[in-house]
Amino acid sequence: MSGSNGAKETSHKKARTSPYPGSKVQRSQVPNEKVGWFVEWQDYNPVEYTAVSVLAGPRWADPQISESTFSPKFNEKDGHVERKSQNGLYEIENGRPRNPAGRTGLVGRGLLGRWGPNHAADPIITRWKKDRRGNKITHPISGKNILQFVAIKRKDCGEWAIPGGMVDPGEKISAALKREFGEEALNSLQKSSAEKRELEEQLHKLFSQEHLVIYKGYVDDPRNTDNAWMETEAVNYHDETGEILDNLTLEAGDDAGKVKWVDISDKLKLYASHSQFIKRVAEKRDAHWSENSETDCGGHSSKSPRKPKAKRGAGAEKKAVI
Numbered sequence: 001m002s003g004s005n006g007a008k009e010t011s012h013k014k015a016r017t018s019p020y021p022g023s024k025v026q027r028s029q030v031p032n033e034k035v036g037w038f039v040e041w042q043d044y045n046p047v048e049y050t051a052v053s054v055l056a057g058p059r060w061a062d063p064q065i066s067e068s069t070f071s072p073k074f075n076e077k078d079g080h081v082e083r084k085s086q087n088g089l090y091e092i093e094n095g096r097p098r099n100p101a102g103r104t105g106l107v108g109r110g111l112l113g114r115w116g117p118n119h120a121a122d123p124i125i126t127r128w129k130k131d132r133r134g135n136k137i138t139h140p141i142s143g144k145n146i147l148q149f150v151a152i153k154r155k156d157c158g159e160w161a162i163p164g165g166m167v168d169p170g171e172k173i174s175a176a177l178k179r180e181f182g183e184e185a186l187n188s189l190q191k192s193s194a195e196k197r198e199l200e201e202q203l204h205k206l207f208s209q210e211h212l213v214i215y216k217g218y219v220d221d222p223r224n225t226d227n228a229w230m231e232t233e234a235v236n237y238h239d240e241t242g243e244i245l246d247n248l249t250l251e252a253g254d255d256a257g258k259v260k261w262v263d264i265s266d267k268l269k270l271y272a273s274h275s276q277f278i279k280r281v282a283e284k285r286d287a288h289w290s291e292n293s294e295t296d297c298g299g300h301s302s303k304s305p306r307k308p309k310a311k312r313g314a315g316a317e318k319k320a321v322i
Contacts, residue, residue: 011035012101014272015224020110021157025049027105035102037091046226050108060166061113065095074116080169085117086217086231096227101218104226112228113166121176122164122234122274124214124281125150125185125206127242129263139265139288147264147287149278150185152256154271161271162278163256164232173233178207187253199248206244212236214280221272234277238285266290 011032018026028046033039054061063070074083074092091098096107097116112118129137129146136145152163163184167176181203182188188199214234221230239245252259262268264282266289268275282289 012104012218012220012224014220014222015099015101015104015229017222018105020049020106021222022051022111023049025106030103030105037098037102041103044103046103046105046107048108049106049110049225051111054109054111054113058113062109062115065115072115081114082119082167082169083114083116086233090116099224099226099229101220101224101229104224107226109228110225111223112225112230115228117231118228119167120164120219120230120232121167121173121180122162122232122277123177123181123207124162124234124236124277125181125245126236126238126264126281126285127245127261128240130242139291141291142288144286144288147282147285148261149264149281150181150250151260151262151270152184152252153258155255155257157271158257159271160262160269162234162274163259164234165255173235174207177233177235177237178203183253184256185250185252185259186248187251189253202244202248206237206239206248209237212238212281212284214277214284215273219273230272236281236284264289 012035016027016030016035020027025047028044034041034044050064055064057063062072065072072078072081072083074097075089076084085100087100090100109115126147126149129148131137138145150163151160153159154161163181165176165180165184167173171179182199186199186203188196191199212235214236216233217231219230219232224230250259250261264278264287266279268278270278279289281287
């Protein structure tokens, strides 16, 4: 996603949906052709909304822009708060940051604490699906090994997701990835001191090995507004043998209602942009994703569902393009 163009093919969709999460607030409708800020739209009249929970002033939230004591340093590290975007510089208009992906139909912060980028970390923990004998299971159609990842069911919306969360001020991404996985997928916050030490040893083994950075940047999230948006760093930690994860018992905690191992495929329906991240993991690991032998960048089959009829013998050798 480049700059503040918000081009059609990459424009956000979930960030324009109504009602806004956790409310009855309806966004102003933004047609695809008017998402980008480069498109002049004098009649644009977005709804103003910031949740009461944010306005109450919890430690994870900024004050209102109008408060005289609040002087944020946008596009840079502001004390312990990271206000730089992973997508580069963002514009400031009337003292407010402007969503680099374009219009959303809503101004203010909604449920998000920070003006501008709100940074999250998404740990994608994977293993190979195996049979009782310990052999990898291959998909009968694609012939590729089936990969599994740890998914949680979010309490707020009921959708399945990667067990991630917000990066605390001053916290390193690597620490946030490990902490969030422990809190949401292993219920680490409710463990005894001895259990936490044992858990920490296993997590250290998992999170200290080689990993793949799957994505860094803007996320098409239903909580986004014109002035506040989600960004994440999604990182894949893979247990090739399964020995580390065999010693960890999944237990939902913190924001998670349920937790389980899920087979990776294109049939998954996940929260926000999580399906895109999971697809990238499957591609990087050369694991099963789709039953179609060929898929294009949009996930559509590039093969014709049936052979086209030949016309007067001239087109018999031509392949259909969809």
